[in-house]
Amino acid sequence: MAADLSPAGRRKSRLRAELQLLAARYGTVNSDQRDGAWIYVPHFPLPRGWNKREVEILIDVPYGNPGYPHVPPEWFWTDRKLAASDGRPISHFFNQRSQNYRNYADRMYLDKGWGHFCVHLTAWRPAAGLRLREGHTLLSYLDLIATIFRDRRTLAGW
Amino acid sequence: MVGVTVEIVFTTAQWADLQSHLLSLGSPRTAGSADEQMAFIIAGPSASAKGVRLVVRELVLAEPGDLARRSSAGIAPTGEFVAAALTRCRQEGWSLIEVHSHPFSDGPATTFSGIDWANDREKMPALARLLPGNAVHATMVVGQSSLDAHYYDRETNTIRPVSRIVVHGARGNAPVLEWIYPVHAEADGKVFLDEARHTRQMSFMGSSAQAAMVQSAVVIVGLGGLGSFAALECAHLGIGTLVLVDPDRVETSNLNRLIAVTDADVGRAKVEVYADLVRSVSPQAHVIPIKSSILSDEALHLAKQADLLLGCVDSHGARLVLNQFAVQYGMPLIDAGTGIRMNGEQAARAGGQVQLVLPGLGCLECREFIDVKQAAFDLAPPHVRQRELEHGYGTGQPAPSVVFLNGVVGSLQVAASAMLLAYAESAGRGGSIAGITLYDLMRQSVVPASSAASDTCPTCGPDGITGLADLSPLEAAVTPPAAPAVTVGPIQSDA
Numbered sequence: 001m002a003a004d005l006s007p008a009g010r011r012k013s014r015l016r017a018e019l020q021l022l023a024a025r026y027g028t029v030n031s032d033q034r035d036g037a038w039i040y041v042p043h044f045p046l047p048r049g050w051n052k053r054e055v056e057i058l059i060d061v062p063y064g065n066p067g068y069p070h071v072p073p074e075w076f077w078t079d080r081k082l083a084a085s086d087g088r089p090i091s092h093f094f095n096q097r098s099q100n101y102r103n104y105a106d107r108m109y110l111d112k113g114w115g116h117f118c119v120h121l122t123a124w125r126p127a128a129g130l131r132l133r134e135g136h137t138l139l140s141y142l143d144l145i146a147t148i149f150r151d152r153r154t155l156a157g158w
Numbered sequence: 159m160v161g162v163t164v165e166i167v168f169t170t171a172q173w174a175d176l177q178s179h180l181l182s183l184g185s186p187r188t189a190g191s192a193d194e195q196m197a198f199i200i201a202g203p204s205a206s207a208k209g210v211r212l213v214v215r216e217l218v219l220a221e222p223g224d225l226a227r228r229s230s231a232g233i234a235p236t237g238e239f240v241a242a243a244l245t246r247c248r249q250e251g252w253s254l255i256e257v258h259s260h261p262f263s264d265g266p267a268t269t270f271s272g273i274d275w276a277n278d279r280e281k282m283p284a285l286a287r288l289l290p291g292n293a294v295h296a297t298m299v300v301g302q303s304s305l306d307a308h309y310y311d312r313e314t315n316t317i318r319p320v321s322r323i324v325v326h327g328a329r330g331n332a333p334v335l336e337w338i339y340p341v342h343a344e345a346d347g348k349v350f351l352d353e354a355r356h357t358r359q360m361s362f363m364g365s366s367a368q369a370a371m372v373q374s375a376v377v378i379v380g381l382g383g384l385g386s387f388a389a390l391e392c393a394h395l396g397i398g399t400l401v402l403v404d405p406d407r408v409e410t411s412n413l414n415r416l417i418a419v420t421d422a423d424v425g426r427a428k429v430e431v432y433a434d435l436v437r438s439v440s441p442q443a444h445v446i447p448i449k450s451s452i453l454s455d456e457a458l459h460l461a462k463q464a465d466l467l468l469g470c471v472d473s474h475g476a477r478l479v480l481n482q483f484a485v486q487y488g489m490p491l492i493d494a495g496t497g498i499r500m501n502g503e504q505a506a507r508a509g510g511q512v513q514l515v516l517p518g519l520g521c522l523e524c525r526e527f528i529d530v531k532q533a534a535f536d537l538a539p540p541h542v543r544q545r546e547l548e549h550g551y552g553t554g555q556p557a558p559s560v561v562f563l564n565g566v567v568g569s570l571q572v573a574a575s576a577m578l579l580a581y582a583e584s585a586g587r588g589g590s591i592a593g594i595t596l597y598d599l600m601r602q603s604v605v606p607a608s609s610a611a612s613d614t615c616p617t618c619g620p621d622g623i624t625g626l627a628d629l630s631p632l633e634a635a636v637t638p639p640a641a642p643a644v645t646v647g648p649i650q651s652d653a
Contacts, residue, residue: 002246005250005629005630006629007633060542062534062537062538062635063635064453064636065482065632065633066482067537069616070482070617071533071534072530073534074534074535074538118546118549118551120531120551121530121531121534123526123530125526126616127614128616128620129616129620130621134614
């Protein structure tokens, strides 16, 4: 089959390969079939300490060119009603509208029940081509998300 | 940048592999063989107002089974070999270059035989109909010490000479830029050398080096402290065409380091200020100011016509764009940056670096020089940047910057540029430029460092973007125009 070398075509091809890895870990996973601009993990398990056993995770995939995988994801979205079991606030988690509610992203997501976590990566060495186990991928990013949910510093007061 | 031209751009590794295959170099089995050999070259087209650069992606070397006939009198590929190359070009959009050797030709005038011409006259119009609209079909013949090349011009239905072969990369750790002219290349015309103006540097670098600089087009991205030095020094050197790219205007806080700028320039676009200054230094220079980011259509279009890119940016997003552009379009990039690290009110470290991005030397990504956190913010669509700023991210104090640090590093960058361009006309020989130059202001030291390519780099490695050119255009991420693109369930499952 001929390769689609357009930026969206290359990104979608990469995501198709990565989704195989994600599916092996998380079961069903979905991605944006049109632009390759997001992936969705419906059943992401949470450790103890949260008010849920699992959450949905939505990751914005950087879609310019340069975009993913050269540019890592910055934020991830999850259930707006996610809370710590003991009620402590969650650091870097935004489930309220910003002051400027005209903000496009807030309108897009918060009204649909999503809250967003800020994750700024400082090291990112993306896997080349289809040698996905030799570098960073969305699986690495989801591993980081799992670490955030395990890390007690995610909750205020630590 | 006058007239429509076609160039073919190789990496040094591709060029060495091609020559070795065509001329049986280093092969005991066929050493001394006078039989012709052939290969197909898959190349990405880079189209601009100047013409088309064919940026080589891959060599498809003919094996014995791919040849229907081979002797010292001629060579012919099998239909299957041709069909496979054509199909790939048709389906994916690549341009196709057919190359064969005349190993018996060891003089300076290797060119197509009468049989070659007859074949091309018959074959090229037919292939033009089979290839995608933007694809170019060229043929090349390579001898022991010279070559010739031509392409089919669809608009005029004629076969026209290829203007130049560009070979860029590294031999060992030494950066290489080499311009090779096919035997029947049309000359651009006489190059005017202003000897009265440049005599002192011509006695140092030579007249062919000066001619190379006069013929060169250099794009300077970023007209801050570094870019201001780069622009003016390029003007003094006599660079023929300078494209200046920066979206910003001069602010009062820039006056400590923008060389030659005055109070009266505050509020003017930086590129306009430096276009005027460059013209006042070098009236013969063709100066094009572009008041936009490098990701604008206009800036990218002009960058495709350049011979060299100078990165003088303080944004890691822009640096990532330049790095990708350089690898994807086969364009030498010399990136520079400065930094001052404070410890309280004292400068703990201060210095800068000049880095060449050329095939075989690695790139800014595999050197892990890109700050991915900053790049992700810089390259995010406007609505995401707005969200980040509203939540307190993406802001920061302006970094310290001083004119003398910019001056030293900017001059090191221009010195590397001059060396690279100067020796392009003399088979890439004679230069001795470091892949990376580190300047430590506190120690007053300049240290050259070598670099090497990484096989696992997603940009310049074997699975990277070399030669994709216009097939995967660079583009800014924009905010989706209408309803949210995100809908959660039911969505078709991929897995």
